[in-house]
Amino acid sequence: MSDITMTIDGREVRAKQGQTVLEVCQEHGIYLPTLCHWPGLSNVGACRLCVVEVEGTNKLGTSCTMPAADGLKIRTQSEALTARRKMTLELLFAERNHFCPVCPESGACELQDLGYRYGIDSIRYPYLFPALPLDVSHDHIAMEPSRCVLCQRCVRICSERVGVGTLDFRERGIQQMVSPDMGLPLGESSCVSCGACMQVCPTGAIFAKKTAYLERAATAGGPQSAMRAVASTCAGCSLGCRTLVQVSNDRVVRIDADMEAGDAGVLCRKGRFLQMEFSGERITQPLVREGDTLKPADWDTALATVADRLGKIARERGAGAVAGIASPALTNEVLYLFQKVMRAGVGTGNIDAVDGRDLRVSRAATEGLLGPDVRAKVEAHLADLDEADLFVVIGADPTKTHPVAAAAIRRGVYHRRAQLIVINPRKTGLTDLADLAVQPKRGTDGTLLNGVMRALVEAKGGAPAALTAMLMQYTPEAVAAETGVSTDELQQLAEAYTAARHPVLIYGRGMTKQNDPRLIATMQALTLVAGHATATSFPILGLRRSASSTGAFDLGVDPTRLPGRLRFTPAEANRFASAWGKPVPEPTSFNANEFDPKAIAALYLLVGDDALPQEEEMAERLAELDFVVVQAAYRTPLTEVADVVLPAPTWAEQSGTFTGIDGEVRPLRQAVTPPDGVRMPWDVLCSLGNALGLKGSYANVAEVAHEIGRLVPEYAEALATGERAVQFRDASFDVRRSELRAPDYLAESGGR
Secondary structure: OOEEEEEEOOEEEEEEOOOEHHHHHHHOOOOOOOOOOOOOOOOOOOOOOOEEEEOOOOOEEEOOOOEOOOOOEEEOOOHHHHHHHHHHHHHHHHHOOOOHHHOOOOOOOHHHHHHHHOOOOOOOOOOOOOOOOOEOOOOOEEEOHHHOOOOOHHHHHHHHOOOOOOEEEEOOHHHOEEEEOOOOOHHHOOOOOOOHHHHHOOOOOEEEOOOHHHHHHHHHOOHHHOOEEEEEEOOOOOOOOEEEEEEEOOEEEEEEEOHHHOOOOOOOHHHHOHHHOOOOOEOOOOEEEEOOEEEEOOHHHHHHHHHHHHHHHHHHHOHHHEEEEEOOOOOHHHHHHHHHHHHHHHOOOOEEEOOHHHHHHHHHHHHHHHOOOOOOOOOOOHHHHHOOOEEEEEOOOHHHHOHHHHHHHHHHHHHOOOEEEEEOOOOOOOHHHOOEEEOOOOOOHHHHHHHHHHHHHHHHOOOOHHHHHHHOOOOHHHHHHHHOOOHHHHHHHHHHHHHOOOEEEEEOHHHHOOOOHHHHHHHHHHHHHHOOOOOOOOOEEEOOOOOOHHHHHHOOOOOOOEOOOEOOOHHHHHHHHHHHOOOOOOOOOOOOOOOOOOOOOEEEEEEEOOOOOOHHHHHHHHOOOOEEEEEEOEOOHHHHOOOEEEEOOOHHHOOEEEEOOOOEEEEEOOOOOOOOOOOOHHHHHHHHHHHOOOOOOOOOHHHHHHHHHHHOHHHHHHHHHOOEEOOOOOOOOOHHHOOOOOOOHHHHHOOO
């Protein structure tokens, strides 16, 4: 954008072509009141408070919709403007039922703030007292239309950022109100419970049911209870959404999207609401089993019991009889220390993350295509979702697992006219939105992808002769017979993928849980055949389970890799052994999802506040072991079968970092104090490591991060700043140099 010059209140300022007058004013610290403007949303000029005087005309203009122009001269402050703004505010107060003493948002209301700013101590117009219905049908959100100023923020964010369009206006005049799905109660509507409308609402018209008056108490309780915001990262999934955790009286009362991080207010139900609804009995002191009963113990006794029992089993049955499983919802620092204690302290290579198999499947595919020494992350970035012109979602339902990614898909479909193809045996939350939804038979994804690849090879050519020859058997008829997908659907899929300029192929656990790396390799080969791959990545995005699923793999919570995604070599093993002061055990084939309880005798399960999948089934397997340690925040079926239970903090009670699916390291910052008796996981692991013979200690989590940066240089700067992408590649890396090949699924199934 080229520079322009304009004059504001007699002051010459520089601006960029394409900016609005409001944006220029905000950039230069010139105050203008607003109620309908929200960064990242379209401007509509609904509230009329940001009006300015334009030299050369007798008309007022709304600065939020007025383009900045070279030579433009405006005034933002004058007696006439102040009178106009006061009149507008008085009309807003008179039109609806704005009674601050009983409003849950009093003290945090933009309309109230403007009333104070402009000295509105009386209203010259008659109050209309409209009788509009209160809607409390939703689990988390209440709508009180009698406090609505019709600013349209909620309507715009629901459509423009969340991509749902649940909210819109109905009725006219004094009866006009925001309504879900043209009259349905919010709890019965198409609302996805993201809460974005609640965050952008300038008044008490949309508020959180369960914490509204806690926020009110914070604003009214003086300095001790004053609300403070902690910039952090959502621990709900692997997308790494940036949050502002609102805290009062050492309690989380609200979670907002962090506007300073560039988001316009989008989180999901889990990130905004469910993370505050801690359930179950909190564990606040160690428990040690005596007979059939778990009894309270002090930390020294509990850790000594863990060290003694794990050490004894390792000595008597071999270190391979001990295993460790960690939740990838933990911080990078805790995950690194966990694998260090298990490897160097206990001497076992049986270490895995709860979703470790998913990462290994993707990694094996990449290594099979690019070579065994490639450590780079070669998948798409989250930012690619906002540029894609075609989404292919296979084996995933992001509306359930990663709703913010689903919002990006909906934005693309509605606002950029991007195409959407859903490939899933089941109907998903995106099926009805899709341009094409195909439902292949279970286990035939590879055949379908090869069928698409055959069509691309025929259309574009240039594939190796061996690959072309193998693909020729994947005729539309053969693929249709094997997969149940019609030949017309196959042709549409191939044509859409060929025509796309910026496609993103999104896959989930429906693909990785098949434990077949070739499926991921086939998707990678498809992007190469189509010419969509770049030098650094395939336009493919795997949706991972937890906040630091990628970090767990990066930092060695894997039976086949050392920290840094490194293969076991004598040189690397010796380097870590020198740093840790103990030998590093050989890699193993341990799998957290499928381990045989008869093959191991003891297991350390580090859960934190995560709710693990299939807890009952895992508890049954743990009950068969001789010794089980569970470190968790709440009592669950898993803690009930443990021999030692160690307390753990929740996400809000600790600091550290997460690594999201795009390789970005983001900070988790402590917002509240953990209960008495609950120690930080890094501190517990340090003490346990010392009891198992490891030397050294850490004064804080930053010292753990420093050790990671020293041993995994790729992480050094990211952990030092708390916000940076981690790269595992050199300048010569280029995925397009891959040898093109694909498995012959038809031959294996006998489907020819």
